[in-house]
Amino acid sequence: MHAMILEKPRSALIEVQRPPPQPGPEQVLIKVAACGVCRTDLHVVDGDLTEPKLPIVPGHEIVGRVAVCGEGVERFHEGQRVGIPWLGWSCGICKYCRTGRENLCAKARYTGYQIDGGYADYTVADHRYCFPLPDDYTDAEAAPLLCAGLIGHRSYRMAGDAERLGLYGFGAAAHIIAQVAVHEGRRVFAFTRPGDRDAQDFALELGAEWAGSSEASPPEEMDAAIIFAPVGSLLPTALRAVARGGTVVCAGIHMSDIPSFPYRILWEERSVRSVANLTRRDAEEFLALAPKVPVNTHVQRYQLHRANEALEALRHGRLRGAAVLIPQGQGV
Numbered sequence: 001m002h003a004m005i006l007e008k009p010r011s012a013l014i015e016v017q018r019p020p021p022q023p024g025p026e027q028v029l030i031k032v033a034a035c036g037v038c039r040t041d042l043h044v045v046d047g048d049l050t051e052p053k054l055p056i057v058p059g060h061e062i063v064g065r066v067a068v069c070g071e072g073v074e075r076f077h078e079g080q081r082v083g084i085p086w087l088g089w090s091c092g093i094c095k096y097c098r099t100g101r102e103n104l105c106a107k108a109r110y111t112g113y114q115i116d117g118g119y120a121d122y123t124v125a126d127h128r129y130c131f132p133l134p135d136d137y138t139d140a141e142a143a144p145l146l147c148a149g150l151i152g153h154r155s156y157r158m159a160g161d162a163e164r165l166g167l168y169g170f171g172a173a174a175h176i177i178a179q180v181a182v183h184e185g186r187r188v189f190a191f192t193r194p195g196d197r198d199a200q201d202f203a204l205e206l207g208a209e210w211a212g213s214s215e216a217s218p219p220e221e222m223d224a225a226i227i228f229a230p231v232g233s234l235l236p237t238a239l240r241a242v243a244r245g246g247t248v249v250c251a252g253i254h255m256s257d258i259p260s261f262p263y264r265i266l267w268e269e270r271s272v273r274s275v276a277n278l279t280r281r282d283a284e285e286f287l288a289l290a291p292k293v294p295v296n297t298h299v300q301r302y303q304l305h306r307a308n309e310a311l312e313a314l315r316h317g318r319l320r321g322a323a324v325l326i327p328q329g330q331g332v
């Protein structure tokens with residue numbers, strides 16, 4: 001099979017040919033049909049995340065079909081379409097796992113980071129962390145739901161019942177969550193890189209009431225904000241833009257350092273929180289919700305061997321929606 005691997009951080013992915021992996025007990029072998037490109041993949045490639053298995057096959061928004069069921073797998077059958085997200089395994093016995101917070105398990109392992117992921121023709125996954133996917137989506141369209149959608153939705157829930165919601169960074173996650181928020185009758189304010197008219201137009205097309213530069217003030221104060229961009233200086237910016245009692249949610253796994261800020265912008269019961277990973281319950285809830293909204297994902301397809309180009313397009317904000325890698329023979 002073909003796979004794109006990262007041998008060491010801060011280097012380009014390399015295309016290799018190797019035999020497909022074999023599924024162990026409780027695992028399924030998946031023939032990959034599409035794999036989304038997430039900003040977290042860039043953080044792995046850039047060495048911002050410091051505990052990868054190396055070499056690693058990145059990719060944790062995997063859509064594929066079960067090719068072989070390992071011992072003990074009864075939940076899925078061969079040929080069934082499944083999705084594989086970022087959370088690849090958790091211990092099941094620690095206090096976090098026992099209380100519905102497996103996203104915080106210290107022993108958890110993550111797809112495309114500690115477990116080889118979906119930038120390949122085949123991958124193996126623990127079936128307990130795979131999900132059936134709604135039929136409403138093509139393989140490529142379903143891929144961004146698996147991280148941008150799931151973790152975006154977890155972040156959105158953490159923002160509470162805000163009527164006026166700010167989204168900083170209008171990429172894959174924001175383009176999904178904006179649709180959910182508008183569907184629920186919320187007013188969305190979208191913030192992009194200064195001068196990125198294309199992203200601003202895209203946000204307005206998806207129902208945002210206002211779109212502008214992250215350096216601009218929104219037309220009125222907001223009740224909550226979610227920061228999807230990995231830019232720490234946006235935290236004080238967002239705090240200044242939310243009303244008393246407002247929440248700022250940091251949705252990414254990595255952010256540049258946050259500059260110091262005066263206490264008065266946190267005062268009046270504003271709060272700041274981060275969101276880490278996802279739980280399987282998040283996945284079940286969001287995958288049921290997405291077709292009801294319905295969330296339409298905008299994807300840009302790249303052949304698998306062009307993974308480095310897709311990553312650079314993401315880095316430079318040149319994508320509308322999400323990039324998705326398609327293995328050869330799967331029809332780009």
Ligand SMILES: [Zn+2]
Nearest residue numbers: 091094097105
């Ligand atoms: Zn645990």
Ligand SMILES: [Zn+2]
Nearest residue numbers: 038040147148
């Ligand atoms: Zn991701």
